[in-house]
Amino acid sequence: MSFATFHPFGADLLTTLVFLPTVGALVLAFFPASSKAGAKAVGLLTSFLTFAVSAKITLGFDPATATPSAFAIDRAWIPRFGIRYQLGVDGLSLALVLLTTVLTVSVLLVSCGQEIEKLRGYVAAFLLLETGMLGSLVALDTLLFYVFWEVMLVPMYFIIGIWGGKRRIYATMKFFLFTMAGSLLMFVAILYAANVHLKATGFQSFSLVDWTRAASSGAWNLTPGAEALLFGAFTLAFLVKVPLWPLHTWLPDAHVEAPTGGSIILAGVLLKLGTYGLLRFAFPLFPRAAARYGPLLAVLALVGIVYGAWVAAAQKDMKKLVAYSSVSHLALVVLGIVAGTGAALSGAVFQMVGHGLTTGLLFLLVGVLYSRRHTREMADFGGIAARVPVTTTLFVVAALGSIGLPGLNGFIGEFLILGGVFQVNVAWAAIAATGMILGAIYLLTLIQKVFWGPETVPANRSLTDINAWELAGAFPLVVLIVLLGVFPRPLLNLVDGSVKTLQRVSAPRAAAVIARPAGKDAFERLEVHELPAPREEIAR
């Protein structure tokens, strides 16, 4: 493959992808702190280049890849202790890599159009955060993954803590401690699993590839109790990040206090890393425990779907409303993962990307309004559609995408998940669907209260519409929301190989929870892999 062998800076493509943003941040350190233009230029250039690298990787990617083995790098990092610098991608990680690089470009474009103090530090923090996120997505060595996972925390701590709202310090400490507690638990689990692997195979390895092979062949020979503990530790760490009810309490605080860019990345990518972790680590490594405790997770997810939507409907603060809607939507993704059928998994992965785009755009637009009026209370707006027509249009598109209107991306993801869940358990699907109805209620109410109707607040007369920079940031998101709604196939094809693998891993799980004999009903057609997959279309 010519794409894989071309190394622009002497480094391989994935290493370039991960560390390019760090290079940008280091370059920034040599600019004077006051140079806003320099910060903007370096930030935009770096994030564009990173996006270009991710696009190049996608173009050279073979969608049939079933395991995270594309563009693989495998070097010793701490020699002789089995700790490796091992990177690789599959469709699942690549989809999220693209989401990350697009959203980072978006965030930096928006930051150019708004007054942000200490811009140099802001841009540098986002670039370092991007390295952490991309590294977590492409790392295949669990210890390397853990390193990147922790690296993500620090810039986010500062993004909320320095550029946040009034209660930023409380919010950032809460975010930091919740996530850190979860990830330390994962750290112990990684050490324990490495020990199990050493005892079972005689080889010291932290490689996810080795672990998955050993775990699926039964070589680990875990007792049910040990497997439950390990699964519990990994899952808890990821569920804090998702965040699933009742671990969600840090999210509304963090979102409300975070600056616009922080909210976009938090909702767009960081939450997805929780569900990514479930798909990549917790479920494939411990399939029996996953089957055993799947129903418990499903119940938590169902509570989360309804609770998140219900609480969102009661909010007066726009950001809080969108934050609680994330709790609800991500719980639906978890439900899809637990269900484990082909349709549900495809839908879950699709929805991870889709939710990143719609919620990212919603936060972006709330941020646009906030930057002009310094309030996010719905009561402070009302009837502003005529003053800010472009913002209104974009907001409506994003909200409808989030609700799941056919023709926009949210529909595809939600429909696939609900269809897949229906195959497994009708009651789950029925309860989950009510969350969708509530979703329509709260988002339409928001639009109604903020944009339509007569202009009620005089202060809004001077409201200016979205500016060119902000629009440039919103543009890729809105285009993708519409494109993925109309042509979901490229994305579904991209993740097809990974979904098949995941489905194989979860096959016993699905069998365990299906009450009825194998359902050869109408929804079987939803199984994405059964459709003929025209390879030419992919990402071209």
Add this chain to the structure above:
Amino acid sequence: MPFPAGDTLLILPELFLTAAASFVLLWATFVSRPRERGLAFFSIGALAATGLLLFVSARMAGTLPRSAFGGMFAMDRFGLYFKGILLLVGIVTILFSLRFISVSPYPGGEYYGLILFSTVGMLFMASGTHLASIVVALELMALSQYVLAGYFKRETKSLEASAKYFVLGAFSSGVLIYGISLVYGAAGTLSLAGIATAFTTAKPPAFLVIGIIFVGCGMFFKIASAPFHVWAPDVYEGAPTPISAFFAVGPKLAAYAIFARIFFVGFGPRAGDWSAIIAASAALTMVVGNVGALMQTNVKRLLGYSSIGHAGYALLGLLAYGDASGIGLWSILVYLLAYAFMNLGAFGLVILLESKGYAGESVDDFNGLAAKNPWLAAAMLVFLLSLAGIPPTAGFVGKYFLFSAAMKAGWFWLSLLAVLMSAVSLFYYFRIARAMYLVEGEGTLHWREEPAVSAAIALCAAGTLAMGILPGPFVQFARTCLLPFGP
């Protein structure tokens, strides 16, 4: 009794440093206060030259390990590893002290001399293979340090620190020596190798366990682990800050060197008797250190409690005695190097702030440091992340190996506790990060105001990051510095 002349060659570096220290003391009586800087630079030169001599004498000694003076002293890579770090600690301490002492009302001559003498004691500790030589070296180190703790003799806090350190230190030495006497009664020899042989061949008397416990208690005091830790925060708070930095790292490292040597080489065959005691102390130390640090608002006390917590983590390595790969020992070596870098660095920042007229001790003094000097704030952030064990820093690497050593040795609950305590430590380390980045402050702070301290901080930050990003070479090196022992 006469010893072969070649033995003197092996202690040449220590002899040279002793001569240099005596020379500094003599010279100090002729030097006026403004010219004391020369003494400091001479001391740094002497420490560096000692490092060079170590290298030379190790080369000339031929195949290591070599034993000298009838088994009193050994030159081996284990000792050399510690000596290298200890000399570095001495140099950094003097860099920290340059301006600190020159603006204080106290003369610096004896100060530098005492640091050198204390370092000589520590170097001998790192090589001691006989309980008698270990005790003598320990006392040489400790006596110099009692004086250093009270060096600011007209300040009550400094005097209080010195008195506490002296009384408790003397008491613990008594306990240690009493334990040694019981061990002697059981083994009939004080040489560590001899003790090991005596214990493997014959069934030792019951009172030996008491002897081992007493020696362990003496060691727990020296590394400041619970329940013998109470002196540490008070002494760190009261002593002149560069000396606190020195105390938190130097003596602790040297004490770990003899701890590992006595327990691995000497008491190794009796591991069944002592592992439970060490496990209990490790658990208690981690909890006491980290929970104690939560309540502190004084940064020096906070670092004092945190160093207690770190002593507890390092004890985990001793528990992995039985692992054939030697992971128990080299994980301690790696961790102590990381600990030296990050702890010295953190104290360096306190010294820097103190020189700006802040008391330098309250967490509030760090307010807005990021705006005053982003580079220094970034360095402190690196130290804090490393102390908390967050990658990609040295502290993470060190903890990782210690915890996996404990887990490999079957101490699962202890490693779980250690991780939990690391989570607790985030609370107090991030209080400082929060003050630096999230709280507004006034004034500026330029590194040029304190070039020596800044250089030392830069060195520590570089070390912390290098070990965190590329741990391979450090680990490989530590693995070649193990003790000649076997389970």
